[in-house]
Amino acid sequence: MNGIKNIITGVALLIAFGFNIASAQTTKVKGQITDSKNLSPLPFVNVFIPGTSIGTATDASGHFELQFDATRDSIRVAFMGYKTVDKRITRGTEQTINFRLESTSKTLNEIVVRKKKEKYRNKDNPAVELIRLVIDNRDKNRMTHYDYAQYNQYEKMEFALSNLSSKVQNGRFTKKYKFIFDNQDTTKMEGKSLLPVYLEEKLADVYYRKSPEKKRVIVTADKKVNFENYIDNQGLNAYMRHIYQDVDMYDNNMMLFTNQFLSPIANAGPTFYKYYIADTIATPDGQKLIELEFYPRSKTDLLLEGKMYITLDGNYAVQKADMTANKDINLNWVRDFHLYLDFEKTPDGRYFMNRSTMRADFGVFKGRSGIYGERVVSIKNMEINKPQPEDFYKGPSLVEEDEKLQKPDSFWANNRHDTLSTAESKVYSNIDSLQHMKSFKRTMEIATLLLAGYKSVGPFEVGPVNAFYSFNPVEGFRLRFGGRSTPKLNKSFYVETYAAYGFKDKQWKGYLGATYALNHKSIYEFPIRSITVSAQRETKIPGQELQFIQEDNFLLSFKRGNNDKWLYNDIYIAHYLNEYNNHFSFDAGFKHWTQTPAGELKYFKNTDPITSDGRNPIKTAEFSLELRWAPHEQFYQGKVYRIPIANKYPIFTLRGIAGVKGIAGSGYNYQNISLNIYKMAYLSQLGYSEIVLEGGYIFGKLPYPLLTVHRANQSYAYQLESYNLMNFLEFVSDRYASINIDHNFNGFIFNKIPLFKRLKFREVAAVKVLYGGLRPENNPNKDPSLIQFSKDNTTNVPVTYTLGQRPYIEGSIGIANIFKLLRVDLVRRFTYLDNPGVSKYGVRARFRFDF
Incomplete structure (x- = not known):
C-alpha cells in the first residue's frame, strides 16, 4: 500500500515539476504596429498580456519586443483612436507578430471639432493646472537632480535619399549602380522609399557628476560609412550633430535644426501653448497616465505641437512625448519632422530619458526627392549615485581612441541597442563597394572640383580654381596656379604652393609652405599639434581681413570706390600650434614681415617722400602667442579653411605680439595685445x-x-x-x-x-x-x-x-x-x-x- 502511495506521490511530483518547467518557459514576441490605411508606423502603442502586468510600448518605428515567462496564449494592442486588437501567441517560442490597427476616426473628429469651437483660456483649465505641476517638478525629474549618474549610450545617425525618381534610378549613368538602388526601405516614413547612403553607430560609457559639474563620455566603439577621400568625415559628422543636437525636453528651449523651439514644459509654456487633456490611460502595470495634447497659440512662431503622457504618481514626470512643428512656421529645407522621447523609471521612482528619436524629411519642394535624416540615442544600464574616484573626473570630457574604436560585426550584433533594418545593414558594404568603382571615383572628383575647387592629380590637388583668375588696380589681370599635397603623399606632412603673375605691375608673387603633424595624424584632424614654416610674396589691401575665402578670389575683384592703395608683402613665418581635446589651443610663432607700398600708396614724412618714389619698405620681426578657448566647439574642416559651426558657447581669443628691433633689418620695438570674444x-x-x-x-x-x-x-x-x-x-x-x-x-x-x-x-x-x-x-x-x-x-x-x-x-x-x-x-x-x-x-x- 505504501509502495502504491509512493508511486502516486512521485507521479504527482513529476507532473508538478513538468508543469513548472512548462510554465517557466520563455516566450518572446516582437513585431511592428502600423496604421491599416497608410501603413505608417505607430509609436507609443500599448502592447501587453491581458490579465497580467506584463507589457511594453512601441518605439518611434512602431516596433515592440516583449519577453516573459507565463502561461498566457494571447497578446493585446491598445491605442487611443484605434480599435483594440487581440492575437494568439505560441507559448515558449520566439515569434514575430505584426499588427495593422483600424482607426476610430469618428471619436477623433469629435475631439478636434470640440477644440475648435471651445474658447480657450488658462484660467480654471485642468490641463494648464497639470502642466504647471509638471513645470514645478522639472528639476527633480532631470538627470542633474542626481549627484552622480552613469550609463551606456548607443547612438545611430542615418541619412538616406528619399523618393528617388525612376528616371534617376534607371538613368544612363546610374544603371551600373543598381545594387545600391535595390537597397531601399519603405517602412520608416509614410509613402516614402528611402535609400540609405550614410550610417554611423557609436557606443559610449557616460559619467555625470553634479558638483562640480562634469560629464565624461568615453567612446568604446564607432562604425561609420567613410567618404574620407572626398570630404572631411569628421567635419561632416560634426555638422550632422549640429543639426541633430541632443534634446532635453526639460530645458526651457530645445535646439532643433539650429533653431530654438520653446519647450511645451518651459516656464513660459502656458503663455505660448494651448493644452488639452485628451485621455486617461492605464498602463499594463496599473500606472495611470494623462495624455496631454499641446498646440501653439500662434501657428507661425517656432513652437511645437503633439502629445505627451504625464505620470500621476506625485512626480508629474513626462513618460513619453511625440512632437512636431506646425507647417506654417518659417523653417527652411525641413518638410516634416517628428521627435519621439521615451522615459524610464529609475529605482527611486523618478524618470530619465532613455531614448530619443529624431526623424526629418529635408527637401526643397513637397513631394519631390529629398533627404531623410534620423538620429537615435538610446540609454541602458543607468546607475545613480555611484561615484567614481576623484581623479577619474579630471580626465578629458570626450575620450575617443581611434585605434581602439574599430570593432568586428560580431561585437555590434551583441552590443548595439537597436537591430538594424535590412536596408541599414547593407549600407556599409554597399558604399564601400561603390567607392571602389572607377566611374564613381570620376563622378566624385568632378563634384569635388565644382564644390571645393580642387582636382586630384595623384597625391596632389590642383586649385583652388576660383583663384586662377582675378584682377585689381595694382596687378591688373592676374593669373595664379597652385596646389597642395594630400594624405596620399604622407598623412602627417602637408605642402602647399602657388605662383601668380600680374600683367600690369609685371611682378611674380608666390607662396611655399609646409606643415608637419607632430602627433602623426592628418593635419586636418582635431586636435592638431603641428609645426608650420612658410615664405610668401603677395599683394594686400591694408585693413582688409577676410574669413574662409582667398583674397584673390575672382568675386572679390569687384569693389566699390577707390581702392588703389596696396602693399607688397614679403612674409616669412614659423609657428607651432597645439590644440587640446577641451578646445583650448595655443599658437606660438615668429614672423618676419617686409611691407612695401604699392599702387598709389606712398610713405611721406612732412611733405617729402622717405625715398624719391615713396616706396621705402618697413621691416618688422615679431614673436607672437595666441591663446584660444572655444568650449564645445564644432566645426567643418574644408579644403582650405576650418569653418566654425556656431553654438551657444563663447569663443575667446587672446593675442600677444612682441616686435624686436634689429633682427634681419627690423626697425621697431613694440608690443601689441588684443582680445576677441564671440558669442551666439x-x-x-x-x-x-x-x-x-x-x-x-x-x-x-x-x-x-x-x-x-x-x-x-x-x-x-x-x-x-x-x-x-x-x-x-x-x-x-x-x-x-x-x-x-x-x-x-x-x-x-x-x-x-x-x-x-x-x-x-x-x-x-x-x-x-x-x-x-x-x-x-x-x-x-x-x-x-x-x-x-x-x-x-x-x-x-x-x-x-x-x-x-x-x-x-x-x-x-x-x-x-x-x-x-x-x-x-x-x-x-x-x-x-x-x-x-x-x-x-x-x-x-x-x-x-x-x-
Whole structure:
C-alpha cells in the first residue's frame, strides 16, 4: 500500500515539476504596429498580456519586443483612436507578430471639432493646472537632480535619399549602380522609399557628476560609412550633430535644426501653448497616465505641437512625448519632422530619458526627392549615485581612441541597442563597394572640383580654381596656379604652393609652405599639434581681413570706390600650434614681415617722400602667442579653411605680439595685445544674435602702417566682423574697443505679414560701434617725424584719419532668407560723414545656409 502511495506521490511530483518547467518557459514576441490605411508606423502603442502586468510600448518605428515567462496564449494592442486588437501567441517560442490597427476616426473628429469651437483660456483649465505641476517638478525629474549618474549610450545617425525618381534610378549613368538602388526601405516614413547612403553607430560609457559639474563620455566603439577621400568625415559628422543636437525636453528651449523651439514644459509654456487633456490611460502595470495634447497659440512662431503622457504618481514626470512643428512656421529645407522621447523609471521612482528619436524629411519642394535624416540615442544600464574616484573626473570630457574604436560585426550584433533594418545593414558594404568603382571615383572628383575647387592629380590637388583668375588696380589681370599635397603623399606632412603673375605691375608673387603633424595624424584632424614654416610674396589691401575665402578670389575683384592703395608683402613665418581635446589651443610663432607700398600708396614724412618714389619698405620681426578657448566647439574642416559651426558657447581669443628691433633689418620695438570674444546669443522666439566684443592696445612708437588699421569692406558682400561702409585705410588706432551685434529675428515679425510669410522672408538688423584713438607719439598730425597719413594723390586730401571723441557707428536692416539663401542689407553710416569718398548708405548682400 505504501509502495502504491509512493508511486502516486512521485507521479504527482513529476507532473508538478513538468508543469513548472512548462510554465517557466520563455516566450518572446516582437513585431511592428502600423496604421491599416497608410501603413505608417505607430509609436507609443500599448502592447501587453491581458490579465497580467506584463507589457511594453512601441518605439518611434512602431516596433515592440516583449519577453516573459507565463502561461498566457494571447497578446493585446491598445491605442487611443484605434480599435483594440487581440492575437494568439505560441507559448515558449520566439515569434514575430505584426499588427495593422483600424482607426476610430469618428471619436477623433469629435475631439478636434470640440477644440475648435471651445474658447480657450488658462484660467480654471485642468490641463494648464497639470502642466504647471509638471513645470514645478522639472528639476527633480532631470538627470542633474542626481549627484552622480552613469550609463551606456548607443547612438545611430542615418541619412538616406528619399523618393528617388525612376528616371534617376534607371538613368544612363546610374544603371551600373543598381545594387545600391535595390537597397531601399519603405517602412520608416509614410509613402516614402528611402535609400540609405550614410550610417554611423557609436557606443559610449557616460559619467555625470553634479558638483562640480562634469560629464565624461568615453567612446568604446564607432562604425561609420567613410567618404574620407572626398570630404572631411569628421567635419561632416560634426555638422550632422549640429543639426541633430541632443534634446532635453526639460530645458526651457530645445535646439532643433539650429533653431530654438520653446519647450511645451518651459516656464513660459502656458503663455505660448494651448493644452488639452485628451485621455486617461492605464498602463499594463496599473500606472495611470494623462495624455496631454499641446498646440501653439500662434501657428507661425517656432513652437511645437503633439502629445505627451504625464505620470500621476506625485512626480508629474513626462513618460513619453511625440512632437512636431506646425507647417506654417518659417523653417527652411525641413518638410516634416517628428521627435519621439521615451522615459524610464529609475529605482527611486523618478524618470530619465532613455531614448530619443529624431526623424526629418529635408527637401526643397513637397513631394519631390529629398533627404531623410534620423538620429537615435538610446540609454541602458543607468546607475545613480555611484561615484567614481576623484581623479577619474579630471580626465578629458570626450575620450575617443581611434585605434581602439574599430570593432568586428560580431561585437555590434551583441552590443548595439537597436537591430538594424535590412536596408541599414547593407549600407556599409554597399558604399564601400561603390567607392571602389572607377566611374564613381570620376563622378566624385568632378563634384569635388565644382564644390571645393580642387582636382586630384595623384597625391596632389590642383586649385583652388576660383583663384586662377582675378584682377585689381595694382596687378591688373592676374593669373595664379597652385596646389597642395594630400594624405596620399604622407598623412602627417602637408605642402602647399602657388605662383601668380600680374600683367600690369609685371611682378611674380608666390607662396611655399609646409606643415608637419607632430602627433602623426592628418593635419586636418582635431586636435592638431603641428609645426608650420612658410615664405610668401603677395599683394594686400591694408585693413582688409577676410574669413574662409582667398583674397584673390575672382568675386572679390569687384569693389566699390577707390581702392588703389596696396602693399607688397614679403612674409616669412614659423609657428607651432597645439590644440587640446577641451578646445583650448595655443599658437606660438615668429614672423618676419617686409611691407612695401604699392599702387598709389606712398610713405611721406612732412611733405617729402622717405625715398624719391615713396616706396621705402618697413621691416618688422615679431614673436607672437595666441591663446584660444572655444568650449564645445564644432566645426567643418574644408579644403582650405576650418569653418566654425556656431553654438551657444563663447569663443575667446587672446593675442600677444612682441616686435624686436634689429633682427634681419627690423626697425621697431613694440608690443601689441588684443582680445576677441564671440558669442551666439539665442533669444528663443525672438531669434538669435551674433555678438563680437573686441579690444586692443599697442605699446611703443610706431609708423601708422604698423598700428591697427581697422577692418574695412569695400566689396559688395556683407561682412560680419568688418565695417561695411568704412573705406580701406580710413581709420588707424593704437588702442580701441568695439562691439558688433548682428540679430536675426527668424521671421518673428515677417511671419505675421501674409506676403512675407508666404515667401519665408526673415528680418535682420545689425549695429557696429568702434571707439579708438592715437596717443600723441603715434599721431602723424602731431609728430612730423612720423610717416604721414595717406592722401589722395590727385587732390592731396587725406584719406586716413584717427578716431576722436566720437565712435564710428554703422547700422543695418535687411531681409534674409531670400530664395532660402540670400540676405540683403541696407547699411547706414552715422558718424564721420565728412570724410572724403565715404557713403552714407549702401546695399550689401550675403549668402548663408540656414534652417
